[in-house]
Amino acid sequence: MSLSSYSTEKSGSLEVICGPMFSGKSEELIRRLRRATIAKQKTAVFKHSLDNNRSSCKSVVSHDGTSLDAFATHLPESIAEIAENNIIDVIGIDEVQFFNNDIISIICTLVDAGKRVIVAGLDTDFRGIPFGPLPTLLAIADSVLKLQAICVECGNNAMCTQRLVDGKPARFNDPIILIGAQEAYQARCRGCYQIDKKSYLLQK
Numbered sequence: 001m002s003l004s005s006y007s008t009e010k011s012g013s014l015e016v017i018c019g020p021m022f023s024g025k026s027e028e029l030i031r032r033l034r035r036a037t038i039a040k041q042k043t044a045v046f047k048h049s050l051d052n053n054r055s056s057c058k059s060v061v062s063h064d065g066t067s068l069d070a071f072a073t074h075l076p077e078s079i080a081e082i083a084e085n086n087i088i089d090v091i092g093i094d095e096v097q098f099f100n101n102d103i104i105s106i107i108c109t110l111v112d113a114g115k116r117v118i119v120a121g122l123d124t125d126f127r128g129i130p131f132g133p134l135p136t137l138l139a140i141a142d143s144v145l146k147l148q149a150i151c152v153e154c155g156n157n158a159m160c161t162q163r164l165v166d167g168k169p170a171r172f173n174d175p176i177i178l179i180g181a182q183e184a185y186q187a188r189c190r191g192c193y194q195i196d197k198k199s200y201l202l203q204k
Helices: 003-008 025-038 076-085 104-114 132-140
Strands: 013-018 042-049 059-061 065-071 071-074 089-092 114-122 143-146 160-165 183-187
Touching: 013 025, 013 104, 013 132, 025 042, 025 065, 025 114, 042 076, 059 114, 071 076, 076 089, 076 104, 089 104, 104 114, 114 160
Parallel strands: 013 114, 013 143, 042 071, 042 089, 089 114
Antiparallel strands: 059 065, 160 183
């Protein structure tokens, strides 16, 4: 393919919004998609069908109650299929950490096809370990917004997601995925975050 043909093609992009729970990731995703709609771009929003805690499976909902209609799926290839069949310009994916690593190649294909892809998700799990496909997506993104929440214990900036079980900190070896909100999770700073052992990024 010649350089002239490249210059006439529409350029795609990948934007990643990440941070702990309660940091406003879904809210920022919704804000960007609404701006794209105002700009008369055709948008589609996707979420993992596992994440049905805050609303029905047919909406992306922020913790402040803002929402957008969404497709729920656990199959990354369904995202590409729907985007292609409906000639979508901007694709939003919420809670992207729940998808398997096939989502990475799907997103790359969409970007190569000239799509603007915006994903939001937890960059680390409750153990403090990078979550699912997020590390790779952060590495290949055109832009990254890393949000912070407010620590419920001391009021400082929070970058950790604290899981609670019966009001007490979860243990390191508990299941990685547990859908929940305020009843199961808190945002905490490093100093207030508690777990029975530190990950030190997958201790070797």
